[in-house]
Amino acid sequence: xxxxxxxxxxxxxxxxxxxxxxxxxxxxxxxxxxxxxxxxxxxxxxxxxxxxxxxxxxxxxxxxxxxxxxxxxxxxxxxxxxxxxxxxxxxxxxxxxxxxxxxxxxxxxxxxxxxxxxxxxxxxxxxxxxxxxxxxxxxxx
Numbered sequence: 001x002x003x004x005x006x007x008x009x010x011x012x013x014x015x016x017x018x019x020x021x022x023x024x025x026x027x028x029x030x031x032x033x034x035x036x037x038x039x040x041x042x043x044x045x046x047x048x049x050x051x052x053x054x055x056x057x058x059x060x061x062x063x064x065x066x067x068x069x070x071x072x073x074x075x076x077x078x079x080x081x082x083x084x085x086x087x088x089x090x091x092x093x094x095x096x097x098x099x100x101x102x103x104x105x106x107x108x109x110x111x112x113x114x115x116x117x118x119x120x121x122x123x124x125x126x127x128x129x130x131x132x133x134x135x136x137x138x139x140x141x
Contacts, residue, residue, distance in 0.1 A: 002100075004052045010101035014048060021132040024072060024139060028064040031072050033128045033135075034105070038115040041080040041108040041131050045069045051102045053091035062102075069104045071139070079138035080131075082108030086115070 005011075012018040014030060023043060024031040034042040045068050051057035057065070073085045088105040090097035098119070107115065 002052065004050045004056065005100060006050055008099055008101045010046050010099055010103060011050065014046070021128050023132050023135045024068065026064070026068065028061055029068040031068060033132050035128065036119050036122050038118060039107040039109055041076050041082070041135060043072055043076065043106045043135065045072055045104040045106060047102055052100050053097060053102045054089060055091050057102050065102065065104060069106060072106045072135070075135055075138035076106055076108040078141065079134040080108040083111040084109045
């Protein structure tokens, strides 16, 4: 397995070198809206630690990612009146991992509404801002 590259897009987001729509942050994790969502409210949860994926993250960091993912998932269910939630994580390019920094996809779903194909639609920033505001409000509720 290759080593972690600290020049990946998520590492740059964590350092403030690239913008994002943050919805949650604690000492070990960071959550933000996916700019190419597969569903309304699709967000990402990442560790602040430099971890390529599930195969190399320290257990205590992964446990916090899991806790944050659950928190975001519960809020997303409320914020987007979802019927269910999909949590996805890919490890290594052969599995479909594109950004080589561990991330959990949190995708609220509605019955009968299919997910968009991956990386096919860059959402309007105003729409993403609205989705972020809804998710942040649900996290505070």
